[in-house]
Each structure stands twice: as structure tokens, then as C-alpha cells.
Amino acid sequence: MRKNIVAGNWKMNNDLSETETLISNLLKQKQTSNAEVMIAPTAVNLYQAFNSTKNSNIEVIAQNMHFADNGAYTGEVSASMLKSVGIQTVILGHSERRAYFNETDELLAKKVDAALKNNMRVIFCFGEELADRKAGNEEKVVENQIKNALFHLDAAAFKNIVLAYEPVWAIGTGETASPEQAQDMHQFIRKTLNNKYGEQVSQDMTILYGGSVKPANAKEIFGKQDVDGGLIGGASLKAEDFIAIVNAF
Numbered sequence: 001m002r003k004n005i006v007a008g009n010w011k012m013n014n015d016l017s018e019t020e021t022l023i024s025n026l027l028k029q030k031q032t033s034n035a036e037v038m039i040a041p042t043a044v045n046l047y048q049a050f051n052s053t054k055n056s057n058i059e060v061i062a063q064n065m066h067f068a069d070n071g072a073y074t075g076e077v078s079a080s081m082l083k084s085v086g087i088q089t090v091i092l093g094h095s096e097r098r099a100y101f102n103e104t105d106e107l108l109a110k111k112v113d114a115a116l117k118n119n120m121r122v123i124f125c126f127g128e129e130l131a132d133r134k135a136g137n138e139e140k141v142v143e144n145q146i147k148n149a150l151f152h153l154d155a156a157a158f159k160n161i162v163l164a165y166e167p168v169w170a171i172g173t174g175e176t177a178s179p180e181q182a183q184d185m186h187q188f189i190r191k192t193l194n195n196k197y198g199e200q201v202s203q204d205m206t207i208l209y210g211g212s213v214k215p216a217n218a219k220e221i222f223g224k225q226d227v228d229g230g231l232i233g234g235a236s237l238k239a240e241d242f243i244a245i246v247n248a249f
């Protein structure tokens with residue numbers, strides 16, 4: 001079912017004490033919208049964060065996971081390990097994972113399968129780079145990212161998938177896609193889903209926008225018809241800013 005979601009991707013920020021402080025500040029804020037709220041602390045702090053948010057409406061989610069259940073993959077974390085500390089949702093395919101850890105569409109397809117097999121929800125990220133947009137190839141790039149990692153799934157699997165369009169040129173740069181650019185791409189994503197899976201999957205899909213969303217621009221971006229929420233980086237590290245974005249619906 002299509003929902004409004006605001007998810008904070010903390011990336012590699014906040015040690016344990018900073019994690020506790022930020023959560024405690026978040027819990028003091030007043031939420032006036034009914035958007036689902038998620039935070040993604042670093043893996044080592046997930047268990048603590050899960051426990052600290054237990055009696056709240058904040059869902060703690062993971063930033064990444066491996067595709068295998070267990071085994072000789074030094075430094076990695078599996079879906080079942082995440083679930084064992086209470087985590088039900090994982091971000092996959094973030095552009096930083098693609099760029100710095102060589103995550104390909106093929107690898108991401110395996111990760112998506114592993115998450116779904118473990119009954120986890122996936123926030124699947126994708127988006128074009130600046131050169132793609134300058135060349136007018138943004139739709140082709142996005143279409144391929146979605147097709148390559150997700151189109152082996154059946155329609156029912158999409159109930160557990162949220163899409164996050166994040167143009168790489170807008171991440172952490174202060175440069176936001178205009179609300180119209182975001183809307184155009186989200187509409188194109190829905191059309192891509194419609195072509196393969198039909199109207200129901202397309203209309204039920206929750207599609208988030210990510211890339212320099214701030215309290216000052218969130219309302220306008222979330223106001224667009226096909227934008228269902230945001231994946232927030234920098235602005236999720238300050239409780240007041242993050243909740244202001246949550247309340248922008």
C-alpha cells in the first residue's frame with residue numbers, strides 16, 4: 001500500500017553516545033504528520049537504537065546487508081543477524097554503496113532476494129549521475145537500475161519494496177532536484193512499473209525522493225503527486241530538522 005515515509009540515513013555518523021543523544025532528542029519532538037518515520041544508524045548501533053525506540057513510532061532500519069545467510073564474509077552482516085536485533089527494513093543500492101563498494105545491479109538483485117526471503121522490507125535506491133542527466137540519459141539509467149535489480153521479482157514481492165530515487169548529483173551537494181524534476185522522474189518510475197506489472201503495483205508503490213532535502217524545501221517536494229516521502233541524509237542528523245521534514249506533509 002502506498003504510504004508517506006520519511007527515512008533518515010545517518011550514513012557513517014554518530015557513535016553510541018551520539019546515537020543515544022540524537023534518539024533522545026528525536027523522541028522529544030512533536031510529530032504532527034502521519035508519515036512513517038525511520039532512522040538508519042550505523043550497524044554497530046542498531047541494537048541499542050532498536051531498544052531505545054521500542055515504545056515510539058520510530059522504526060530503526062539498516063543501511064546495508066550481505067546476500068548470504070552466514071559464512072566466510074569478513075566484516076559483513078546478514079539479514080538474519082539484522083532480524084535477530086529487531087531490524088525489519090534495510091536500505092539497499094545506495095549510490096555510496098554503488099560508488100565506493102562496487103555494488104552492481106546483479107549483486108543488488110541477490111541482496112534484494114536475500115532480504116525478501118527473510119521477510120524484510122527493502123528501501124531500494126537508484127538514481128542517475130550528473131553526466132547521465134547532462135546527456136539526457138537519466139530515464140534510461142534509472143529504468144535499467146530498476147529492471148536489472150528488481151524485474152526478476154513477481155508482482156507480490158513489491159509489497160515489501162519501497163523505491164528511493166536519489167539523483168547522485170543532488171546527494172550531499174546542497175543541490176536539490178527541482179520539485180518538477182523529482183515529479184517527472186517519479187512519474188516515469190511509476191510508468192516503468194506499470195508497463196511490467198500493471199496499474200495496481202504501480203499505484204501502490206511508495207516512491208521516496210532523496211538528495212539535499214531540508215526543512216526549507218521538503219514541503220514543495222513532498223507536495224508533488226508521485227513523491228511519497230524522502231530519504232534524508234545530512235538533515236536527519238539534527239532532530240529538529242528531521243522532524244520538521246517529517247512534518248512537511
Ligand SMILES: O=C[C@H](O)COP(=O)(O)O
Pocket residue numbers: 009094166170171172173174210211212213231232233234235
Ligand atoms: O540517503 C540519503 C541521501 O544520500 C541524501 O543525502 P543528503 O540528504 O545528505 O543529500
